[in-house]
Amino acid sequence: MGDTLTLALGVLTVGAVGLGAWRRWHPASFWYGVGFPSRAALVYLTWRHVASGCGLTRHRRRWRWTLDAVPIVGPAARGAATVVEQKRRVRRVDVERAPRLGVLRPTRLGWRMRVRLHDGQVPADYERAAEGIAHAWRVHSVRVVDVRPGVVTLWATMRDPLTTVTVTPETGELLTVRPGKLENGADWVINLRTVPHWLIAGATQSGKSNLANAVIKGLAPQPVALVGFDLKGGVEFTPYAPRLSALATTRAECVALLGDLVAELEERMVLCREAGARNVWTLPEGLRPVPVVLLVDEVAELFLMADKSEKDQVAKTATALLRVAQLGRAFGVHLIVCGQRIGSDLGPGVTALRAQLSGRVCHRVNDPETASMTLGDLNPAALEAARAIPAETPGVCVTAGQDGTWHRARSVYVSEAQAEQAARDHAHLTPDWSAVVGSAPVTRPAVPEAA
Numbered sequence: 521m522g523d524t525l526t527l528a529l530g531v532l533t534v535g536a537v538g539l540g541a542w543r544r545w546h547p548a549s550f551w552y553g554v555g556f557p558s559r560a561a562l563v564y565l566t567w568r569h570v571a572s573g574c575g576l577t578r579h580r581r582r583w584r585w586t587l588d589a590v591p592i593v594g595p596a597a598r599g600a601a602t603v604v605e606q607k608r609r610v611r612r613v614d615v616e617r618a619p620r621l622g623v624l625r626p627t628r629l630g631w632r633m634r635v636r637l638h639d640g641q642v643p644a645d646y647e648r649a650a651e652g653i654a655h656a657w658r659v660h661s662v663r664v665v666d667v668r669p670g671v672v673t674l675w676a677t678m679r680d681p682l683t684t685v686t687v688t689p690e691t692g693e694l695l696t697v698r699p700g701k702l703e704n705g706a707d708w709v710i711n712l713r714t715v716p717h718w719l720i721a722g723a724t725q726s727g728k729s730n731l732a733n734a735v736i737k738g739l740a741p742q743p744v745a746l747v748g749f750d751l752k753g754g755v756e757f758t759p760y761a762p763r764l765s766a767l768a769t770t771r772a773e774c775v776a777l778l779g780d781l782v783a784e785l786e787e788r789m790v791l792c793r794e795a796g797a798r799n800v801w802t803l804p805e806g807l808r809p810v811p812v813v814l815l816v817d818e819v820a821e822l823f824l825m826a827d828k829s830e831k832d833q834v835a836k837t838a839t840a841l842l843r844v845a846q847l848g849r850a851f852g853v854h855l856i857v858c859g860q861r862i863g864s865d866l867g868p869g870v871t872a873l874r875a876q877l878s879g880r881v882c883h884r885v886n887d888p889e890t891a892s893m894t895l896g897d898l899n900p901a902a903l904e905a906a907r908a909i910p911a912e913t914p915g916v917c918v919t920a921g922q923d924g925t926w927h928r929a930r931s932v933y934v935s936e937a938q939a940e941q942a943a944r945d946h947a948h949l950t951p952d953w954s955a956v957v958g959s960a961p962v963t964r965p966a967v968p969e970a971a
């Protein structure tokens with residue numbers, strides 16, 4: 521029995537050592553052959569040491585057989601034998617108990633397994649230990665996911681899936697786009713019907729515009745009205761004008777468009793009330809108004825004022841944007857708000873708006889306050905992950921939804937040319953602003969000359 525066990529452990533260890541060399545030239549083959557069983561065996565066999573090193577074990581008093589009563593042979597036996605006779609064979613001793621591991625389940629990029637928490641432990645203990653566990657298991661990262669009472673799931677990934685991202689933003693589903701990949705290898709999906717409004721923060725060159733490109737490319741083929749607020753003088757969104765129902769490039773134009781949208785929301789409210797529906801999605805299909813997605817680039821520009829004369833305009837903008845955010849979920853108007861810096865110093869309107877934007881994306885940011893504003897109220901661990909995003913990986917971000925989960929993610933690279941092409945290809949789907957809001961267009965985007 522002992523020999524068989526030794527042989528089995530030997531085979532598994534040799535397999536694990538061989539695996540290192542094997543993976544170097546053929547990473548895709550990791551889970552075949554000896555890779556999976558040997559890795560699983562190593563995880564289970566070393567778990568007690570790993571848990572001990574990461575401070576996750578607990579000491580318990582247990583009855584144990586001891587070697588105290590084994591007779592001593594050799595020169596020391598003389599004189600000692602009498603003492604040994606008096607010792608007990610079974611004693612209560614301190615033993616270190618590691619948290620119990622569940623079944624190791626392979627995933628595309630690694631594995632996941634449940635861990636039963638010791639009494640008094642909380643998931644945060646495992647979040648703190650995750651980096652240590654990742655080093656001990658020699659994997660890219662370990663994340664704590666799927667927290668249930670008394671149990672957490674550890675998700676280990678062998679390599680960073682965000683190094684190269686290849687997905688198509690178009691999903692074919694209304695108000696749903698697939699802008700990139702999540703760290704666990706799954707597609708990153710933004711469903712505006714589930715999470716209606718999004719706040720996207722990021723320093724310059726962090727990948728905000730690229731994400732907006734992916735969103736535009738994903739939404740362009742859908743029967744939705746796209747509206748742009750581009751206070752960088754229109755340089756970001758003007759190229760997509762063929763697919764935009766309206767574009768505002770100054771604050772005055774934004775105020776006018778927001779006025780239109782608020783009036784439209786009020787009309788949709790009346791429509792729903794008369795039809796006995798609680799929201800536009802429960803209306804009969806023929807009555808359902810076209811969904812509107814409002815993209816705001818550089819939100820700080822909406823709130824900053826150079827002098828007191830702009831105070832009224834800023835207050836109007838903030839109130840209207842807040843109303844759109846509050847009422848939009850039920851009445852099919854969605855906000856995607858981007859900004860380099862989002863801080864309470866921009867005014868109380870920003871904090872109130874943030875509370876309504878339940879979807880959050882935080883790229884690399886320059887100041888901790890922006891990261892806290894974007895993620896801090898949802899999950900402090902996500903905040904740490906966002907602060908650790910390096911400058912050399914544009915597009916990498918931390919995304920959090922209203923369900924409390926968060927992920928590292930990366931948007932797929934969508935060049936301006938690709939997004940422009942998508943806007944031109946689907947220009948025929950652009951609803952006229954007057955048809956959308958039932959009023960004459962205040963701001964019609966100038967369609968740029970085709971190259």
Ligand SMILES: Nc1ncnc2c1ncn2[C@@H]1O[C@H](COP(=O)(O)OP(=O)(O)OP(=O)(O)O)[C@@H](O)[C@H]1O
Binds near residue numbers: 724727728860
């Ligand atoms: N997901 C990505 N994959 C690869 N490269 C990316 C990705 N996202 C952005 N980039 C590259 O990073 C650079 C900056 O991206 P982007 O223009 O989107 O940043 P930004 O945050 O909008 O910057 P700014 O605020 O200055 O406009 C671009 O050259 C872009 O090609």
